[in-house]
Amino acid sequence: MWPRTVEVMLGFWLVASPFIFRHEVPAYWWNDLMAGFVVIVSSLSSHSHKLRGARLVTAAAGAWVLAFGFVSPRPPPAALQNDIVVGLLLLMFAIIPNNASLPPEGWRNPRPPA
Numbered sequence: 247m248w249p250r251t252v253e254v255m256l257g258f259w260l261v262a263s264p265f266i267f268r269h270e271v272p273a274y275w276w277n278d279l280m281a282g283f284v285v286i287v288s289s290l291s292s293h294s295h296k297l298r299g300a301r302l303v304t305a306a307a308g309a310w311v312l313a314f315g316f317v318s319p320r321p322p323p324a325a326l327q328n329d330i331v332v333g334l335l336l337l338m339f340a341i342i343p344n345n346a347s348l349p350p351e352g353w354r355n356p357r358p359p360a
Contacts, residue, residue: 247293247344247347248346248347249301249339249340249342249344249346250289250290250292250293250301250344251289252335252339253285253288253289253301253304253336253339253340254285254286254289254290256285256332256335256336256339257282257283257284257285257286257289258282258286259282259332260278260279260281260282260285260311260332261278261279261282261283261286262282263278263282263325263328263329263332264278264279264325267323267324267325267328268325269325270323274325274326277311277314277329278311278325278329281307281310281311281314284303284304284307285304285307285308285336288300288301288303288304288307289301289304292304292344293344298343298344301340301344302340304336304339304340305336305337305340305341307336308332308333308334308335308336308337308340309333309337310333311329311332311333311336312329312330312333312334312336312337313333314326314329314333315327315328315329315330315333316330
């Protein structure tokens with residue numbers, strides 16, 4: 247479950263980043279705020295066994311933030327460079343399954359000796 251915790255922290259970073267970087271364009275503010283809230287909600291909901299596929303929503307939000315980082319003139323401002331890095335991190339963590347820190351299934355449920 248540690249990848250979902252990191253995703254929640256990245257979501258909070260996205261929510262805080264407009265206030266840290268002082269975006270000049272209102273679309274940058276709304277993009278980071280909405281993507282951050284989507285990441286937080288989907289990461290928290292993917293802690294549930296029934297909603298473990300919600301990490302795909304996090305991956306989609308990461309792809310969106312990453313793509314949004316490339317829509318500016320070159321070189322991009324620091325706020326959009328932040329979006330590129332956070333988007334890559336979200337994509338990286340979203341592909342890690344919830345049970346990645348558990349030992350393999352055979353080790354968890356060993357067969358009794360014959």
